[in-house]
Ligand SMILES: Nc1ncnc2c1ncn2[C@@H]1O[C@H](COP(=O)(O)OP(=O)(O)OP(=O)(O)O)[C@@H](O)[C@H]1O
């Protein structure tokens with residue numbers, strides 16, 4: 001499931017080596033024993049981490065790819081090579097396509113809301129107002145909340161009989177909503193909870209970035225009569241664009257990988273409305289024992305994430321001012 | 323556009339005054355310099371004038387209009403910051419036009435103003451560069467161009483040259499001075515560098531210990547310092563300040579030894595005094611009868627600064643011409659000339675160059691009413 005991270009590492013490693021080699025070769029004191037010693041040192045220093053990477057990253061990665069072309073028994077052992085049959089059956093399964101769609105909706109909603117709200121909170125907390133440090137602490141509060149605690153907290157809020165939301169609706173004479181048992185509302189509830197979980201981290205990063213913008217930039221603008229809103233869009237945003245770029249990629253990847261809250265709050269239900277790709281992988285692999293199919297889904301998910309990250313790099317990098 | 327400060331005070335913590343009762347009338351088109359040691363509140367004063375921080379007490383008038391409680395943009399002025407405050411993501415042109423664009427000025431007019439401003443500071447060629455592709459001096463000029471483009475009659479500058487090397491600094495000094503003359507703007511210029519203040523300003527305000535020490539033209543300040551602090555702040559090397567006790571039996575003589583002996587123009591009360599002697603106003607000779615030993619010599623090319631210790635253990639600085647043959651530990655004779663200052667025990671000036679402060683020079687408090 002962590003394949004998108006592993007994809008990057010070997011590449012970077014390779015690049016660095018390529019740059020170092022010619023340097024060594026042109027060195028005046030270059031000789032064979034020194035080169036040998038360098039290799040040895042390289043092996044000693046890189047060996048342990050390489051070993052760890054191989055065992056926990058590269059092997060599972062290639063194993064997953066390998067398994068995706070097989071039928072497996074319920075111990076996860078490959079039995080029959082079936083080529084792309086897993087892929088074809090998945091992409092023609094309406095249940096899987098439904099998951100895909102739900103995931104896209106979820107990811108887009110979560111990313112947009114997290115980024116906008118995080119930015120809004122960070123900008124608010126950057127104002128010089130009395131007592132603002134209290135809110136800074138509150139805003140970053142969800143950093144310290146674990147998924148299970150958050151799930152229980154939100155289950156309480158969304159609970160149809162004792163939940164705060166429905167009591168509120170009652171008070172306002174609005175119809176009660178069965179948050180977690182109606183498909184559309186269940187997705188909304190999960191999105192809200194995830195955004196809430198994300199906000200602490202996003203807020204903190206954005207807040208730090210906004211704080212590091214030199215105050216003289218704003219002062220210079222203020223003296224020239226530039227409005228606060230114009231300052232935000234034409235000074236703050238461009239100045240923090242590298243952070244914005246970084247956080248947007250992280251958020252996107254993280255929301256593709258959401259699992260804990262889904263599992264604890266809806267378990268993919270109701271009616272598969274919140275059965276996102278990662279949750280489906282978990283179900284297929286560990287509940288149904290269908291490792292081949294689950295591997296195929298993992299590969300597809302990795303490709304999707306890689307694709308989106310690539311697009312983000314291409315589109316956003318042009319607008320980022322480093 | 324004259325600027326009038328009346329009893330401007332600032333306290334950051336509501337307990338201690340960072341600045342107390344600063345009053346001055348800055349004339350229209352004047353190059354006015356605020357100078358003082360680090361931490362004396364120069365930036366604080368400038369930022370109060372700009373409206374970036376509130377004025378705790380007193381009133382500020384620009385062009386006769388009370389602006390004490392107005393927002394910065396309502397005060398019709400511009401400011402150049404020490405770190406230039408350029409937008410790193412915009413090119414030179416966009417940096418200069420930033421404020422104009424934000425205020426929705428017509429683009430034809432913007433282009434004209436920007437081109438004009440860049441022309442004035444000699445940056446037309448580099449208008450498409452980003453700030454990081456410019457040298458420090460060029461960045462400083464972009465900041466100047468931005469101030470020029472905003473077309474206000476009052477400009478504030480907070481140590482604009484302190485990030486530049488010495489050579490560029492002296493070049494920019496004359497450039498800024500020329501621009502100010504050409505555009506006829508009122509310029510309030512903050513610096514901690516006394517040379518900068520002396521060479522650029524029409525008038526100088528010296529800040530120290532939360533208060534104004536003196537306001538005057540460079541020559542007034544140099545020749546008639548109001549107190550020992552001002553006297554020592556201006557001029558390199560620093561003025562010698564020798565403490566002495568006076569009693570009427572001395573018959574108007576302030577005497578350190580047989581060669582350094584000043585005859586006062588009138589009698590003064592008994593008590594402790596300081597005699598201020600500029601290092602250039604002492605003579606140094608090799609003679610049989612020595613009264614000092616040379617402890618250090620700083621060779622500066624056109625002159626040398628000699629640090630000597632008098633026989634009565636007082637340390638003293640003397641500048642000499644480049645043609646001298648003094649060596650370390652030489653025994654020399656140091657003689658007074660007729661130019662000296664006398665300060666009372668609180669540092670207040672009493673005499674300068676034999677002139678009496680009381681009936682000679684008037685300090686800023688009795689400034690003529692037609693100053694504006
Ligand atoms: N925002 C602030 N809050 C509290 N005290 C401040 C603040 N800004 C400045 N001070 C204090 O006010 C005094 C004057 O500061 P100011 O920045 O005006 O000095 P300055 O003359 O500009 O010094 P420098 O030459 O180093 O720039 C200092 O003692 C400083 O510690």
Ligand SMILES: [Mg+2]
Nearest residue numbers: 364365366480
């Ligand atoms: Mg300052």
